[in-house]
Amino acid sequence: MEQDEAYLHTFFNFISQNHYDKAKDHVEKYKHVKKSGPWYMLMMQLSQLVVAEKSYMELEFLQSKIKGFLWKDNSLKCLYESVKGEIKKVEDSCKVHNQEKSVLNYCQNIAQFLSARLQLIDFYEHVYTIGHQKVINYADLVTHITTIIEQNIPLFSDISMTSIKAIFGLECDILSNLFKALVEVQKLQFLPSLVLIHGAHTGLTLWESKIQNRERTFQPWKLGFIKNIQWPTLYQWLSKLKGAVISKFSLYFYHILSQQTTPTDMKQLCSKLQYDSYQKIAYFHKKYDASVLLVSDNQFICVNSENDSFPIIVSYPQKICSNLDMILQMITDVSQDLSINDRIIFKYIVQEHCTYVLCIIEPTVYIVLIFESKRTEKDLYINNFISDLCINLRCSKVFLSLKDSLK
The missing domain is CATH 3.30.450.240 (Beta-Lactamase)
Structure with a gap:
């Protein structure tokens, strides 16, 4: 692995492990080595990418946006689009001057990754919007996330981006499994639902292990004992969505599940x-x-x-x-x-x-x-009981929590 490729590999490792301070320091050190030219221009955008990725993992893309006559759109989506646009300029510069072919390749791969991120932001915005609906079409969400997966499987495949692509793949697979599970639960398909929920659980466990490995790597004095890990808000939300799907699954298949154990254990x-x-x-x-x-x-x-x-x-x-x-x-x-x-x-x-x-x-x-x-109809307790049950079984509350901080 060449020096520049190794540099980017380390950078995206830091990003994939949510270690943003390390990623930022890594960029600043390399700026002193590459003080001009296409590499320096790329470094400037990687600094912005650190900010964007940290905000993305904290679910800040659905927060309030400041807009007005003299204000620019400061949304996270706008930041990703801005970084993508600037990287395209670096790419064009490399083509015009026929130089830094490696930078050209990296720019193309990073731009593909940024496009994938923007697609996922659109997907989460769609999920949040659907959360306001009274009757939810989970199949529509499955089609949406499947399209994102299929479009991006062959993209940003450079070895330097292996770690960030792995996290992207985990996120998409978890989403796909959970929304497919909701479709199968709605159709009362026990085994397919169970397999899909297990798939989502496996993905979350793998993501969790990567975060724990980061803690052990950068805080060795803990001697392997993980305390007070800062789980990314996105990871927390996906875990919360899995919990909502399991809760729904457990009610819809209560009769089947209760036959596998005692009433006391089932209640517990x-x-x-x-x-x-x-x-x-x-x-x-x-x-x-x-x-x-x-x-x-x-x-x-x-x-x-x-x-x-x-x-x-x-x-x-x-x-x-x-x-x-x-x-x-x-x-x-x-x-x-x-x-x-x-x-x-x-x-x-x-x-x-x-x-x-x-x-x-x-x-x-x-x-x-x-x-x-x-x-x-005047009995509020009855109405509230039904409304609360329906909201939880539709998963509406979890969808709408995308806009609220989980901290």
Whole structure:
């Protein structure tokens, strides 16, 4: 490996390990060696890249932007575009003067990396926007991240960028696995969902090991004991998204999972989830003596229902619902209204002295509450219970947390 290539390799190693002070110092030292010409111009942009990468890992690309008549757009996206533009000028200069072919190659690879970063920023902005929607299309997010992966697999492949490309690949794979898992959970596909969640967990574990290796490398006095590691905010958010997906998976497949262990152990395991939906439902039942059902119309067979068209995903308490046909008809009658307006609909059946409360969680999944008394829309506790459950199962809260600091 040549000296210049080794220099860039070390620089991107520092960046991939979130060691930005080391990366900045590395650039400053090299500036004194390359005091002019294309290399010096490239060094100037690498200093800016350190700032951009640190901000990216802290999820600052969705923070407030200062704009006005005399103000430039100071967004992180603008910073990446600016660095990309300046590197393109260095690239053009090398072509015009037919010099520093190695710098030309590095500029092309770094520009490709910057384009990939901008694509991921657009993706996260898309995720945040979707978080405001009441009915979320996870398949759209899968298509988006798959396109980013396919477009960038052959790019920025220079050996000097091996480490940063590895982190980029981990980030994309984790996102892809988690959103694909959400699609499979929605379709009630147990094993595919489990495999995808495991894939995301493996990616996060590998990323975690790289961060821990950095701590051991630069703080040897800790003798291998990792204390107070500063996990990147992006890593924390991806972990939080994984937690939300696992929480949803655990509710949708509660019947299957509960058959693998004792009720006590199952309760204890669920208590460790990011959001224990099943216990929230159990507490609501205890307070109101109401039955809670989650039913699906996605045409996939659910193991705990003999009705393939509208399988029961969750039933609390676990008992056979004698009036299931009427409930399914009720859902069919109001499904369009539920989908369009995201309403919580109360229906009181006089003959049965029962109130049915319906709401859509996602395009194929509905929640139904059954009370053996009259209840009205004015009951805020019921409305809040349904809203909170739906927000967590849609993962909306996690999507929207992209704009809020996790520190």
